[in-house]
Amino acid sequence: MANLSTRFFGLELKNPLVIASSGLTNSLENIKIFAESGAGAVVLKSIFEEEVYFEYEEMMRKQGGSHHFHEHLDYFDYQIKDENVKDYIRFISDVKEAVDIPVVGSINCISSGDWVQFASKIEAAGADAIELNLFILPSDLNKSASEASEFYLSTVKAVLAKVNIPVSVKISSYFSNLGGMVKELAEAGVAGVTMFNRFYSPDVDLNSLSLKAANVLSSPSEYVMPLRWIGLLAGRVECQLAATTGIHDADTAIKMLLAGADAVQLASIFYHKGPAYAKELLAEMEKWMDEKGFASVEEMKGKLSFTNAKNPGWYERVQFMNYFGEYNG
Numbered sequence: 001m002a003n004l005s006t007r008f009f010g011l012e013l014k015n016p017l018v019i020a021s022s023g024l025t026n027s028l029e030n031i032k033i034f035a036e037s038g039a040g041a042v043v044l045k046s047i048f049e050e051e052v053y054f055e056y057e058e059m060m061r062k063q064g065g066s067h068h069f070h071e072h073l074d075y076f077d078y079q080i081k082d083e084n085v086k087d088y089i090r091f092i093s094d095v096k097e098a099v100d101i102p103v104v105g106s107i108n109c110i111s112s113g114d115w116v117q118f119a120s121k122i123e124a125a126g127a128d129a130i131e132l133n134l135f136i137l138p139s140d141l142n143k144s145a146s147e148a149s150e151f152y153l154s155t156v157k158a159v160l161a162k163v164n165i166p167v168s169v170k171i172s173s174y175f176s177n178l179g180g181m182v183k184e185l186a187e188a189g190v191a192g193v194t195m196f197n198r199f200y201s202p203d204v205d206l207n208s209l210s211l212k213a214a215n216v217l218s219s220p221s222e223y224v225m226p227l228r229w230i231g232l233l234a235g236r237v238e239c240q241l242a243a244t245t246g247i248h249d250a251d252t253a254i255k256m257l258l259a260g261a262d263a264v265q266l267a268s269i270f271y272h273k274g275p276a277y278a279k280e281l282l283a284e285m286e287k288w289m290d291e292k293g294f295a296s297v298e299e300m301k302g303k304l305s306f307t308n309a310k311n312p313g314w315y316e317r318v319q320f321m322n323y324f325g326e327y328n329g
């Protein structure tokens with residue numbers, strides 16, 4: 001039987017299947033099923049810097065923004081933040097008590113600020129690691145690429161200075177120098193980088209001629225972008241790598257490991273198939289490894305990375321020139 005153990009978040013995991021942060025990991029019941037089904041680790045739903053402020057604004061709106069209320073804004077702001085943090089901390093302790101797999105706290109942030117204190121509270125609550133879900137949509141036309149990368153690096157450094165547990169970062173692909181950014185994050189001291197987060201996206205409703213939300217869940221074809229970048233960066237940056245987005249089955253998880261991922265993070269497929277699907281997926285991975293004669297994840301990891309593949313040019317090929325003839329007819 002193949003040995004599935006690996007390392008991610010700077011932690012020893014019994015297998016590379018990490019349950020990605022989502023509404024599913026906001027529930028103790030689900031997390032128990034994920035753990036019983038053999039998952040290697042679970043990342044809790046992010047605590048959102050933004051969400052804290054939304055609730056605050058919502059409360060202000062309900063109060064009609066009265067003068068009296070304004071006088072107490074700071075107090076309420078503090079109270080609401082404090083309650084959210086307390087709930088999250090309590091949840092971490094409850095999950096830690098209920099399951100024996102690594103539990104990773106997640107913070108979503110769009111600015112460096114007082115939320116950095118959350119990090120030490122998450123550590124104190126017993127989380128095994130922290131994943132920072134960092135993202136700013138680079139839509140400000142007056143902001144330079146270096147200002148954006150400075151935000152990522154300074155935020156990571158601020159958190160690393162606060163805690164002793166491993167810190168990983170979940171990033172998007174929206175970087176002008178993606179490879180260089182991951183290298184710099186690794187040099188700053190993160191234990192791992194998860195690529196790529198998937199976001200709420202806009203779509204157009206042709207009937208009502210208005211905007212609407214695009215699919216919230218990923219489709220299986222989306223795995224190719226993280227696959228390229230895992231493959232390109234594996235073994236060339238000083239941190240562990242996890243793949244996320246579009247991994248819906250054992251085959252795709254295996255592809256990511258062969259490209260060089262240390263772990264895979266899945267969310268959408270569990271919305272379709274339920275948390276117990278983790279067991280089936282792991283069994284299928286194991287079966288494939290046995291059939292192909294891989295004794296361990298370590299043995300197969302990165303076998304087809306840019307550094308190790310016999311034909312690494314596939315990772316860098318981006319234009320379709322050779323295919324024009326085929327698709328003309």
Ligand SMILES: Cc1cc2nc3c(=O)[nH]c(=O)nc-3n(C[C@H](O)[C@H](O)[C@H](O)COP(=O)(O)O)c2cc1C
Pocket residue numbers: 020021022023045046047106108133170196197198216217218219244245246247265266267268269
């Ligand atoms: C409903 C939903 C909620 C999510 N919430 C979070 C979140 O709070 N923090 C985070 O880092 N990622 C969040 N994600 C992103 C997932 O963790 C995952 O990285 C992404 O969906 C890509 O993986 P998938 O293709 O397996 O869904 C969420 C995804 C979904 C579908």
